[in-house]
Amino acid sequence: MKIKVAIPERGETEIEARQGWTVMEALRDAGIPIAARCGGGCACASCHVHIDPAFFGKLAPVSEDETDLLESSDHYDVGASRLSCQIICDDALDGLALSLQPDSLED
């Protein structure tokens, strides 16, 4: 599936993602500078993305653990924020549009 990625101060790009992988993994392996400091274990908040409204409701529901982590971000938006390591790529999400958040950029 395709993912449209907006990166702060860098503009937009489009990447390919494989079924069954997480969005974070797809971003990381495409060389997008996502921090993802815990490696994808839902244990930090540095793979934080804002999901385009057209797709937000299509995602599997957010867990309490994920919400606790997201709430710690200065860029938390309850209607858009997700941890990209918790979103599994699926053809039903083809064209997913998201933007990386400033707290989740690789240093």
Place this chain on the structure above:
Amino acid sequence: MTDNVAEMAKPLADVPSNVPADRVVDFDIFNPPEIDEIGLHEAWVKLQQSTSHEVVWTPHNEGHWIALRGKRVRAMYRDPDHFSSHVIWLPKSEGLQYGLVPTRLDLPQHTPFREVLNNAIGITVTKEVEPIVREVAVEIIEDLAPRGACNFTEDYAKQFPVRVFLKLLDIPYEDVADVKKWVDQMTRPDGSMSMEEVMENFFRYVDPIIDDRIANPGEDLISRVVNNDIDGRPMTRAEMRGLVSLLLVAGLDTVVNALGFFMEFLARSASHRHELVENPKKIRLAVEELFRRFPVVAEARMVKVDTQVDGVTMKAGDMVCVPTILGGTDDQMNKCPMQVDFNRKDTSHVTFGDGPHICAGQHFARQEARVTIEEWLKRIPEFEIAPGSKIQHKSGIVCTVEDLPLVWKVK
């Protein structure tokens, strides 16, 4: 005695022309200086702190670079174009004999195999099997609790992940001791078994099981792994052997060792134990902090093309040790890294590696550690290291605590 013989048999490599003299260090990853005096992580961190350079070179183990800083380690794991998985073990000559799959594959060959592993042991399966994991933990801990004493590494760490995996792989318990012996000879060899012999042993062991699961596929992990196509063609026997053997190594080492370090720490710190006993919901993120503080892996990558790194030229074919051990413990990555703080914010570590080969079992590992601590503290909230014991750490591609005698009052 065996260790000394092995040490004497390992000559030092000559310093190649591309290695500046000021980068050369005396560091054997299988026996770092002062490990017995100061402990495993401390011994590695001492190397990290000894220089402002980010990469150094050691003549031990056929000569190889070592990346010292977490940011550099993460970057190398994320850069397979320069740091190939063609050889990931040290010394290189043994690494060439290592036949597990798909750890030696670069992209794009790696991708379909990784998908098989993700489906077999990823987030979804991990959540599904939590009841089994908890059942095994409880069984073992309830058996230990009335004894008032145990050797944690033997009685829990070597039992729990193994028995979980046996249930998941559907292999008999009688085999465990043999398989564990071979695994230990891969990660912390004492010179008695070469990598080639380890691979022969693994493959001779898994072949009949693979035959059985092809003929009679079940719900177990091995069936789920071997009955897959790769890019539309059947998996080869070599690939099946390599994948199944990887699951064995992962199940019988790694988590075992991390648990040893976690419990050694908890045995020494009543205040940390009390934090978790008083608030068990903290255990999930406490486990993340423990994984940060006690990584156990020091595998390697092979330089693919001549590359400039930190002011040195690494030549194609050079080996670089990329220690996850030096990620979370790096003071450039985390403040006061050697302190365990269950309230730490912005935890950063590379304990599970990074990039395309990031540990496929990381979710499983976190769950096993969390469930272990949850169920242990419910039944044995107070415990300490048996007075008079000297705890030994062993370094290698995967590091470990040798023995951990614990004692506690029985109600």
